[in-house]
Amino acid sequence: MQNNLQKDRAAELLRSGRFDEARAAADALLAAGQASPAAARSIVSSRLALAGACLNLARFEDARHYAQGAFVLTDTHFADTDATKFAALEILQDACIAMGRLTEAHDAGERALAIAIAAHGQDSVAAARATQRLGAVLARVGDVSAARVAFIRAKDALMRATTADRADVDDTLATTLANLASTYQRPDEIELAQAIHDQALRLRRRLSGDEHVEIAQLHSNLGLLLSEAGQDDAALRSCERSLALRRRLLPQGHPDVARSLMEVGWMRTRLGNTDGATDALLEALLLLSALDMPTVEARAHFLLGSLLAESNAPAAAILFEKLCVNGLQRLRHASASHEHAFLGARQDIYRHLAESLIRSGRLPEALQVISMLKEFELDDVTNGVLRPVTLVRLTPFEQAQADMEAAVRREMRDTLKHTTHLTPAESEGVTAGGAAVLKSWFARLRADFAETDSATAAATTQVTSRRASVPQDDLAAGSIQLQYLLAQDGVEIIVSTAGGQRHYHNAFVPGEVHRLVLALRASIAQRSASWRGHAVALHELLIGPIEAELDDNKTDRLTISLDGVLRYLPLGVLHDGRRHLLERFALTVSAGGHGPGRITEPAPIRRAAGFGVTRALANHRALRGVRDELFAIVGTADNAHGVVDGGIFLDTAFTADALRSALKRRDGIVHIASHFVFRPARENESYLLLGDGTKLTLAQLAELRFDGVDLLTLSACETAVGGGHRQSGSEFEGLGALALNRGAAHVIATLWPIRDFTSAALMREFYRLRFREDFAVADALRQAQLQLLTGRSARGAAGAPRGLLDPDDDDASTNRPAREAHPYYWAPYVLMR
Template sequence: YERSLAIREKALGPEHPDVATSLNNLAELFRATGDYARARPLFERSLANMEKALGPEHPNVATSLNNLAALFDDTGDYARARPLYERSLAIREKALGPEHPDVADSLNDLAALFYITGDYARARPLYERSLAIREKALGPEHPSLAYILAGLAATNAAGGELDTALPMLHRAIAVATPERLDALLQAEDALRRVHARAGHPELAILWGKRAVNTMQARRAGVAGLERETQRLFVESNRGTYTALADLLVAQGRIEEAQVVLQMLKEHELRDGFLRSDAKDPRSTRIELTGLERSSFARFYELREQQAALGAERRALEIKRKLGAASATDLARLEEITTRLFPELQAAMVGFLGSLNERVLAQRRPGQEVTNVKATATRLRRAVLELARSEPDSAAVGLQYYAMDDRLSIILTTPGAPPLAREVPISRQRLNEQVTRLRVLLNTAGASADERPLKQVLAELYAAMVAPIRADLEAAGARTLMVAAYDVLRYVPVAALTDGTRYLVEDFAVVSFSDSAFQLPGDSSAPEWRVAGLGLTQPIEAEGLSALPQVRAELQGILQQPGIQGQPWLDQQFNRDRLSAVLTAQRFNVLHIASHFVFTAGRPDASRLYLGDRSPLSLAEVAAQDMRFDGFDLVTFSACESAIGGGRDSHGQEMESLGAKVQNQGAQAVMATLWKVYDESTAKFMQEFYRLRAQPGTNKAEALRATQLEFIQGKVRRSSAKAYTHVYFWAPFVLMGNWR
């Protein structure tokens, strides 16, 4: 698209209608993948070109209007979208006539706007008229009918007419050929919503799984696009995954929900930073239970037949267009089009119509779901392994994910099935609390009044810990492995408080990533040999201040009993030195004290500054396949490490850093959640390494003990004032093998 646009602009001039077409095509790609910021100016320029070259009443202008309206529609700006849709419809009716297929498109899009804004009375007649036009022009079996049928069915369901909605959705599934993934996804997700509304959770889950697997296949189609475009695509479709997980949790099918959440986490982080990893989560699928597989067997048979006939029909149509089709070929094409395809679609509709009764009859109240083929998640395997190899740690897993109207918490313990707790707090409220917390910590820092800070931490404790506190105590938990989703990844869980005690005073708290392929393994190396790399100078172009305490930080670490190693500062810390350290096999800990700046979803722009002040991007780390094999811990004691930020940031950049370094060989990673104070961080790191060097102390215990010393006022500033403020001790996050 970009090359086509460049050629046309150069050959035809920037205002030619063909240039407008190229602009529109590129904008459509960005819109389809959720990259609205890049799509909008292209749509607007395309519209302006069309109006100037062809006049305001031309059908091509209507197309540009419709596409720009769709962008506003996608972003929730319905007030701007509606007049554009209405103008597009008026132009098309006048220029093309009221029965033209393009008029049906405008009617469908305007109907969808009314549906999403709750105006079902206006949406329904527009959908019905659009469907009638399409059926008359293209026939009742055309794949494009799937979109209209799904929209009309959803409108009827919203109005309480479930009996009419289901046959329409069954027909939508039948006419949507396998390559029409968008249409399939829309119809499958609509069936999930309709059955959930009708009180049929088994069928809602079945269609939710179908929708997730269709999304998996659809994601493969954007695999070659820019990482930011892929990230936005996943972000705009995350509801497909979370809605299924929510249904599964509500039915007590916690382990299946955990598999879905692991898939979502893998997608978020791969499309942000992990794209070079060999294992591609786009190939994974959510498994059906035994009952679901047996119920759906006929569906897959019909789908395979439909796919085979579709491929044969496309090949015959190409031969016909090239004038190479024989009489036998033409007869076969006619047979497929007029008899075989309609028969298959009728069989599909009949099967789906009987599916409801069969599934509901098979799933009686109290009957357990069996034969789930999905393997245990990495979190589950980690909890079980730690119960065997290090029972004294009493490790449990905690997963947090927010729905629109509630927070779901999943607790994984070694001696029982996972359990779930649901908290009636909205995603919006959680986002507001986390945003307020981040503002307090990132703007005021240590000067922030601790009263409003503790208030937010107490509110988050009430939502995230209080509902499962009794469960943790019943399980005898001592170590919490936290896997959070969305903005909850920014929460310093160790600092959550009930008003009297911080959580870390009762538990060691570590971070667990579903996308890191390594699990907590053997105990870490008995003696640490540390390669210390640091930057003390400012990066003026970035506005990054000097880090004068880095020298003392590295020297203090290397002076601790039981710690050996060597430091390299400033000009000594360059690319060659980093490469030599990674390959020397002399060290088992890499400690980097420098600025690490994140840009959400942009590994090419997320960068570590080396001692010679040159940037090293995460994209380069991936492209050069920098290996961290043999390192028990990689510490980013960095001014800006793991903080990211921005409107579209959901904490995935912090988790991606840890997962990326682990997947390239490291056992564990330590980073920070916000901009840290140079002097206190130096003291924190020295104390952490000192405590870890003591016999029998693992990384998680050393981290907790260091945090407790800060809380208790045992570590003081040069001014003799203690570092008790949350800002000083809570940003440190330990990811991976904490043993």
């Protein structure tokens, strides 16, 4: 009896908008259920009813809270086949999706699917329903291919269903078809997507009529499809129909209304309706003030920035793009795997902001954003092993405007929280008043920024100069820093010297650099002579625009930050028609992602720890040349030929503990010759193979500190893969950047599988120059490479190629020094810093 009274009281408090009191009453019910298993089913039913009511009121945190409590009771007292447990997981999943807690939504979906299969079988309607809901989470995090597979599986099961409850089957089928249509996004898939969408719309109308929230979602989906097909007018009409339906059917302040407003605002922006777009986007931002939905809020800021950019207000646009990026950075710091995957698809926003800053001549700010993009990419390929916390710096003027926006929205949030007791008309009046305040602020902001835009437009030229904001130690050493950013229509180059920074833009046909880089790599891999034409063309695109400045500065060192497919490029191979870039400069790649954890160390101990795998392990082939390579580098009591004294750990001696001990001793040189497997964004499937057969994953590597390491050499056959059209090169920089982030001063990695006999010779000479002749790291590597290029390298013991069969290995008639002058042999080594 007492439980029934508490249940009724919780429901009454919820209906009257007294949410905190309702939660307390419901929690008392949960405690009673835990103490009295006999009351559990009744209490679960009550909490699920409360969770459903909160979903309808867009109180997603409360819905999640009630659903979690219900699930705790079902998990304790009910069998896994119990339908109530399935229902609790579905509501929990809906609440988590709405809040952007995608990891929890995915986990709830997987558990629900397991329960459905256990209770009803793999091909049941319940399993199909759980599968399509799991597909919706996968689509939200950006794994469109996996989502499509899930939707097709669910559709096929539903089409085969013979259950008497056909309405329930068709309801799930309509949702599944709508979701499936949204996964076909390429231009050549639009026709198929529209056909599936039309099928879903007919089915939904037959089931529910035109006044249904699912119809609104279908109009929204259709609008996005039409937009992809370039039919912007029709797309806008469809999005406006969705917005009108959602306004009628959903409670005031529901996030789906905000999403519709954002879609309408974006379509109006594309069609040049600035005032209409402004109204829609500001109303969306207003509604989001009362909701904890940072991903949607970041999107709203980005769309407002796009609107301002289209309206020729670049300075104001940059503020909103910065607010968007900072919102994403905060999310990345707090997110877990599936939220992380969702955010990983947002890298273009960082790139867009960097390009906007470059176009405005704000080069130091652009460099900071590019550095954050590197940080973002490192976090992405390691699946959040490292949590970036850097925020884009706002200028004082931008900060003042951001503070004003925050104050307006904070006031509106407090007001909107108390609209539950108002009539719909009164609530709409409050929202309209808030929208007017926000619109007034936005108009003042545009006016305040107009003067900044005018000054920028007057000052901007094709080549701009600004004071340098780069590490002085690098500049003092005579190094020029080059920052490359691939844009849609060309490449942006920022040159930083002790005298300042200059920006260059070199336009080219989209995809040209990608094609040339892959063609160069292919020709080098085939040991053909056709590499030279590609190397000359790439030199013209990437070095040609800054040739005069390089000559004027009379430096022989370049520190280069690369972007996208350029990270697969062997920079030293670039050729001006007379000589390679390596013949002019010592080259260092700035891998970025150093992060706040990196600290400056005193001079390291000049001791080497050499680790290697020679035998076949875990489906990896034997590396027969590793022994010779390590013995050429590391001197021991039994090996007088090594360049640097230390210890060698081969095969079973190469363990995780041995590696940790070397790092703990602060050995200044760590050389690892083994297999490394990289699976971007799948840190548990990316690993370094140890000599005892175990695998050190990225997550485990991220726990190590390399603070005492002056030089980490990754002589591993799979340090880099890549070159595919969908790869960005971030996975190549990933391992090196991870070690730099954890304290290493320099990292050497390889762009492709290397030949054992040339590796041993090159590495012996490199270590001799670095640690006996006291060359700088970049200079030592350059000289060792030049010796191969010119045929002056000392010969090491011949061995099998590491990771790649070389057809020349058994050709005794071939002139080996002449062969080694080919870039295949000397060009793959990359120094990262």
